[in-house]
Amino acid sequence: MILIFGVVLFPAVVMFYNSTRDISQSGVDKGSVGLENYIEVFNFPYFWPIFGRTIVWVVVVVAATVVISLGLAQLLNKAFPGRRIVRLAVIIPWAASVVMTTMVVYYGLEPYFGIINKFLVDVGLVATPEGYGWTRNPATAFAWSIVVAIFVSLPFTTYTILAGLQTVPGEVLEAAKMDGAGPVRTYWGVVLPQLRSAIAVAVLINIINVFNSLPILKVMTGSIPGYDADTIMTMIFKYIQNQHKVDVASALSVVAFVIVIVIVAIYVRVVKPMKEV
Secondary structure (H helix, E strand, C coil): CHHHHHHHHHHHHHHHHHCCEEECCCCCEEEECCCHHHHHHHHCCCHHHHHHHHHHHHHHHHHHHHHHHHHHHHHHCCCCCCHHHHHHHHHHHHHCCHHHHHHHHHHHCCCCCCHHHHHHHHCCCCCCCCCCCCCCCHHHHHHHHHHHHHHHHHHHHHHHHHHHHCCCCHHHHHHHHHCCCCHHHHHHHHHHHHCHHHHHHHHHHHHHHHHCCCHHHHHHHCCCCCCCCCCHHHHHHHHHHCCCCHHHHHHHHHHHHHHHHHHHHHHHHHHCCCCCC
């Protein structure tokens, strides 16, 4: 209870409180301003494009992660030589620093010495090494951020689904086989419904993690001027780092908190993750 209060409730209360205050760049509280900070957030010309980009960021990363993880989990659930090593290898993106992983990709995309960029040139996807600055263009930098986010989200999601696969009763699969169901029909009609709870929990946690993700976008798009590659999280960071507006950043944080709560509430209401199959 003390831990929850110290690292969850207290910071949340301070965030709500600061969102209604006028705080100077030096951190001096000049008094209450009511809802003026929220008005500034919603009147910011780029807020709604940033909001839309945040939704795209979450939906694409989570959806792609779940689809790929379903295939990986199915593969890792089979018996084959070296399976234990492969399972351990899948954990690496999860165990490694997200910032480090993103930096590797960032420098790998550099025009003249990036190994990823050179590979794209060698396979003919890019005409010349210096022809495209992947991390200098908001659209491509954002797209590559999505790729990195999917990569680092795969281990957790794959292992969650793999755990669900290993709870599927063998007699149920045997019964499906005796009834004449092929592998595809068995997977869609028997296995996938049994994974309902595992997939639902994985999606829910990924939604929260991806929505609140900052390091990947900060590394990949942090040097791009303007707001064309920002999500709500990076915008909060810019309010704090660049403009030193802790009060407005707090207001945007409250907005982000409400958005996450609404998304989670709708998801739980519709999907019912703990409902039995």
